[in-house]
Amino acid sequence: MASRRAQPRTAGTYGRRALVIGYLFLLVIWPVALVVQKTFEGGLDNLRTALTDPVVTDALQLTVVVALWAVAINTVFGVGISLLLVRYEFPGRRVLSALIDLPLSVSPVVVGLALLLAYGGTNGTFGPALEDAGLQIAFATPGIVMATAFVSLPLVIREVVPVLHEIGTEQEQAAKSLGAGAWQTFRRITLPSIKWALVYGVVLSLARSLGEFGAVKIISGNVAQQTQTATLVVEQKYQDFEQGSAYATSFLLALIAVAALVVVTILRPKDDPDGD
Amino acid sequence: MTVDTPLAPGTARRRRARSTTSLTRSSGLGLGVALTWFSLLVLIPLALVVIQSIDGGWETFRQTLTNPQTAAALRLTVTQALVVTAINVVMGTLIAWVLVRDDFPGKRLLEVVIDIPFALPTIVAGLVLLSLYGPDSPLGVNVANTERSVFLALLFVTLPFVVRTVQPVLMELDRDVEEAAASLGASRFTTLRRIILPSLAPAITAGAALSFARGISEYGSLVLLSGNLPLKTEVASVRILTYIENGNEAAAASVATILLLVALAAIVLLQVLSSWVARRG
Numbered sequence: 285m286a287s288r289r290a291q292p293r294t295a296g297t298y299g300r301r302a303l304v305i306g307y308l309f310l311l312v313i314w315p316v317a318l319v320v321q322k323t324f325e326g327g328l329d330n331l332r333t334a335l336t337d338p339v340v341t342d343a344l345q346l347t348v349v350v351a352l353w354a355v356a357i358n359t360v361f362g363v364g365i366s367l368l369l370v371r372y373e374f375p376g377r378r379v380l381s382a383l384i385d386l387p388l389s390v391s392p393v394v395v396g397l398a399l400l401l402a403y404g405g406t407n408g409t410f411g412p413a414l415e416d417a418g419l420q421i422a423f424a425t426p427g428i429v430m431a432t433a434f435v436s437l438p439l440v441i442r443e444v445v446p447v448l449h450e451i452g453t454e455q456e457q458a459a460k461s462l463g464a465g466a467w468q469t470f471r472r473i474t475l476p477s478i479k480w481a482l483v484y485g486v487v488l489s490l491a492r493s494l495g496e497f498g499a500v501k502i503i504s505g506n507v508a509q510q511t512q513t514a515t516l517v518v519e520q521k522y523q524d525f526e527q528g529s530a531y532a533t534s535f536l537l538a539l540i541a542v543a544a545l546v547v548v549t550i551l552r553p554k555d556d557p558d559g560d
Numbered sequence: 561m562t563v564d565t566p567l568a569p570g571t572a573r574r575r576r577a578r579s580t581t582s583l584t585r586s587s588g589l590g591l592g593v594a595l596t597w598f599s600l601l602v603l604i605p606l607a608l609v610v611i612q613s614i615d616g617g618w619e620t621f622r623q624t625l626t627n628p629q630t631a632a633a634l635r636l637t638v639t640q641a642l643v644v645t646a647i648n649v650v651m652g653t654l655i656a657w658v659l660v661r662d663d664f665p666g667k668r669l670l671e672v673v674i675d676i677p678f679a680l681p682t683i684v685a686g687l688v689l690l691s692l693y694g695p696d697s698p699l700g701v702n703v704a705n706t707e708r709s710v711f712l713a714l715l716f717v718t719l720p721f722v723v724r725t726v727q728p729v730l731m732e733l734d735r736d737v738e739e740a741a742a743s744l745g746a747s748r749f750t751t752l753r754r755i756i757l758p759s760l761a762p763a764i765t766a767g768a769a770l771s772f773a774r775g776i777s778e779y780g781s782l783v784l785l786s787g788n789l790p791l792k793t794e795v796a797s798v799r800i801l802t803y804i805e806n807g808n809e810a811a812a813a814s815v816a817t818i819l820l821l822v823a824l825a826a827i828v829l830l831q832v833l834s835s836w837v838a839r840r841g
Contacts, residue, residue, distance in 0.1 A: 308673050393801050502804060549672055
């Protein structure tokens with residue numbers, strides 16, 4: 285990278301820089317700034333109105349509960365499946381590795397439809413049997429958790445798998461030959477090496493989980509104060525001409541998303557060889 | 561971020577001999593549990609969508625496709641996703657180039673800005689765009705309830721894909737080869753065309769495929785922005801939702817299956833294109 289700074293700056297360099305900054309300013313920076321501005325237009329009134337509205341607070345509470353469940357499931361599942369994909373040989377391993385990415389290219393609306401076809405209470409494939417057993421999935425919290433877990437499923441795996449490849453197995457084998465059990469090897473050797481990738485994956489999953497909209501809209505039934513999540517409240521408030529509450533709830537969701545991003549940017553110093 | 565190059569190439573490149581073992585008893589149990597969960601959550605429900613769509617035979621498909629409203633929605637979705645992907649290929653590569661090769665104060669901030677569309681809830685993304693390009697626009701540009709609103713929303717939500725796939729490859733690219741080409745008398749354009757673009761082609765393709773797949777499946781950011789006007793601004797995802805709300809799950813599944821097929825076709829086509837470009841270089 286020694287030659288990096290030696291490249292002469294031409295008019296083209298500044299032209300490209302201006303074009304990129306202008307594009308991002310018009311597409312992202314200015315619109316996001318306007319939402320912040322509109323939230324605080326009447327001082328703290330919008331936030332206060334939103335946070336004293338039980339419809340909004342119930343939705344925020346549900347969103348947090350659902351996101352925590354989805355992230356917990358995806359973390360355990362993600363680490364497990366990553367270890368299996370990288371460290372073990374079994375028939376169908378490559379197919380599984382390709383299928384894991386599937387949730388990223390499926391429309392949220394299709395995710396909702398798929399879960400409804402499988403777990404719908406009246407004509408889903410498993411729904412009626414499960415409801416007879418006392419477990420309601422569609423139009424209840426378990427369904428919302430499943431939809432959220434579906435859309436954020438690959439995020440942990442995509443971060444952890446490359447790191448597992450990178451670190452190799454020498455240390456793990458050394459630990460094993462010194463008599464460490466499988467769990468001890470994982471906790472003392474593997475976990476510390478994948479720690480940052482895991483944290484990064486978890487933060488991304490959390491941001492994605494808090495913000496899921498389409499899939500949740502279909503599977504939740506969207507009943508205020510029962511199965512309505514924060515993103516569904518934004519839609520409802522906006523359409524009910526309670527723009528202040530819509531902007532305030534959006535602001536809270538955007539704040540969490542941007543905070544998660546900043547945490548992630550701080551956590552990954554090695555991606556940026558400049559170190560600036 | 562999460563949109564960096566898919567798992568497969570890395571797996572193939574870095575796979576070391578003897579670093580994998582066959583399943584032990586406990587790992588076999590773990591695999592069983594993981595596969596059961598994955599099937600119950602993803603594979604079986606998605607398979608049910610495909611089954612539902614072919615259940616009614618060819619007739620349901622034909623009827624759904626020839627419904628003028630659905631046909632218009634599919635046409636709009638695919639066209640806008642194509643246009644947006646083309647823009648992302650150019651702008652995304654340019655943004656990645658500036659982020660890797662240029663250096664200026666505030667560059668770290670732009671890194672965060674690139675990821676905002678990915679992290680922001682889609683419904684909030686719609687609201688965000690509405691505040692600058694809606695009825696109260698300080699710019700005087702109002703795209704709400706027009707075709708351009710679909711274009712704008714897709715452009716916003718797909719911004720990170722090409723940037724984030726091209727960036728790591730550009731970082732690893734050997735500058736010596738470019739300098740050698742230049743010292744042998746190649747013009748900057750020739751260097752770009754013969755050296756840089758062929759090495760970036762697979763990454764650009766992967767990003768374009770992700771961007772297109774995301775584009776045709778977008779829903780949340782369009783809800784508040786496009787107004788979902790039939791035959792005008794209604795996209796395929798909205799059609800699926802309407803079919804579900806009307807209890808017509810077979811038609812909903814048909815549109816969903818068509819979307820899945822289009823995404824698959826795009827990925828295959830881009831793969832072929834990418835290997836052709838790489839061979840020419």
